[in-house]
Amino acid sequence: PAVVVSTPEATQTPEPEPDFRGVMLDRTALYDGTAQTQVQQAGATAAIFDMKADDGTLGYISQQTLAQETQVSASDPAINAAIQLLNSGDLYTVARVSCFRDNTVPREHGDISIPKSSGNWRDGDDYRWLSPASAEARAYVVGICRELAGLGFDEILLDNCGFPTQGKLENIRTSDNYDPDNLTGPLETFFQELDAALADYPDVTVSVVSSQSVLSGQSDSSGQTLALLEGQADRVLAVQEGEEPLPALDGVPVTPILTQAGDPGETQWAVLSAEK
Numbered sequence: 001p002a003v004v005v006s007t008p009e010a011t012q013t014p015e016p017e018p019d020f021r022g023v024m025l026d027r028t029a030l031y032d033g034t035a036q037t038q039v040q041q042a043g044a045t046a047a048i049f050d051m052k053a054d055d056g057t058l059g060y061i062s063q064q065t066l067a068q069e070t071q072v073s074a075s076d077p078a079i080n081a082a083i084q085l086l087n088s089g090d091l092y093t094v095a096r097v098s099c100f101r102d103n104t105v106p107r108e109h110g111d112i113s114i115p116k117s118s119g120n121w122r123d124g125d126d127y128r129w130l131s132p133a134s135a136e137a138r139a140y141v142v143g144i145c146r147e148l149a150g151l152g153f154d155e156i157l158l159d160n161c162g163f164p165t166q167g168k169l170e171n172i173r174t175s176d177n178y179d180p181d182n183l184t185g186p187l188e189t190f191f192q193e194l195d196a197a198l199a200d201y202p203d204v205t206v207s208v209v210s211s212q213s214v215l216s217g218q219s220d221s222s223g224q225t226l227a228l229l230e231g232q233a234d235r236v237l238a239v240q241e242g243e244e245p246l247p248a249l250d251g252v253p254v255t256p257i258l259t260q261a262g263d264p265g266e267t268q269w270a271v272l273s274a275e276k
Contacts, residue, residue, distance in 0.1 A: 022046035022094055027059045027074075031082035036091050046092035051153075052144055054127055054160070056104030059083075059095075060151060064143045066136075070105050080151060087152025094207075095153040099141045100130045101160035112137040114164060115173045123167035131177035132163060132186040132223065142190070142197045149201040157237075159209040162187055162222030169221060183223030191232040207235035214238075215247040215254065 023044040029035040035047050051059040061073045061080050076082075087093050106113030106120045112134035114121045120128045130137040145156050163183050164172075172178050198204055210229060213220040215238055229236050230250050240246050240256035248254060 022048045022092075024048045024050070030059060030086060031076065031079060035086060036089070039091060046094055046154075048094040048096060048157070050098075051095040051148055052097040052099075052102075052141075054098045054101050054103065056098075056102040058144070060147070062144060062147055064140055064147070066105050066109065066140045067144075070108055072104050083151045087154075092155070093153050094155040094157050095148040095151075096157045096159055097141070097145060097148070098159050099161045100132055100137065101127055101164070102130050103127045105137075105140070106130055109136075112140075112177070114178055115175055116171050117173055121164075121167075121172050123164050125167075129160075129164050132190055133177050133179065133182075138186070138190045138193055142193050145194060146197040146201075149198055149204045153204065155205040155207060155235075157207045157209070161190075161208055162224050165211070165221045183221065184225055184228065185223075187223040187228060191228065195232070205234045206232070207237060208233040210236050210238045212238050212241050212246060215249065 021042075021044040023039055023042040023046070025035060025038055025047050027049060029038055029047065030049060039045065039047050049059055053059075056070070057072050057074075058067060059074055059079075060083055061077070062068070067073050101123070106128040110120055112130055114129040114131050122128055130140070132138060145158075148156055163178065174180060194206070198206070208224075208229060210224055211220045211222070214222070214224045214226065214229070215236070217226055226249070230252055233249075233252050235253050235255065236249060237255045238246055246254045246256055
């Protein structure tokens with residue numbers, strides 16, 4: 001079933017419609033002509049697509065070397081043209097990118113993954129992760145974001161943007177790909193590289209999924225910090241725990257993530273991935 005998303009009115013450029021509501025659509029809506037109808041039927045104003053899923057698969061055909069080697073691109077040769085056609089219309093579109101949680105690429109490229117004593121470390125759901133400390137892994141994710149911007153998406157939503165925070169973190173092997181004393185540095189570099197890559201697309205909004213811990217000025221083991229979010233994100237999303245409202249950021253809208261949609265008139269966010 002469709003899940004409806006609502007966020008406060010955006011203050012960045014481009015500005016989504018007031019009382020922005022997005023609905024998470026299946027990738028088939030990228031090309032079957034139903035996206036606009038589904039958005040309207042849900043009482044929404046925007047379509048959200050999982051363009052890099054947690055399992056590593058992509059919703060389009062990528063030119064990134066790692067994508068080609070691991071065969072994670074979409075299979076329809078006409079998909080990119082269909083996406084560009086969809087994005088050329090008036091519909092506001094959001095591309096969700098599971099940045100470093102990726103169950104496919106690390107399987108064949110363990111040298112750029114989060115490691116354990118032997119092989120890939122896996123989180124509580126048995127998913128592998130790319131390492132933000134790996135220049136090659138960062139370049140892969142940045143390249144995907146640039147390609148999505150080039151396909152015409154209005155917004156890129158960065159999920160799993162950092163080091164893992166769930167699972168048996170104590171089993172991660174300290175290495176160049178995971179230094180528990182330097183988790184923020186690689187993310188700062190990632191955002192610098194992303195900013196440079198998107199320089200040709202100044203109207204693309206960049207939103208980041210974070211946690212209430214980070215928004216409260218604490219650490220959640222991801223490497224994210226308040227300063228990083230305030231300096232790099234156009235919008236932040238986080239799970240609201242209990243009845244306490246999410247802390248505010250300086251000049252950056254903060255939107256709660258809820259596990260279920262309620263009344264479309266209420267402020268709410270969807271489950272960002274069916275795999276969660």
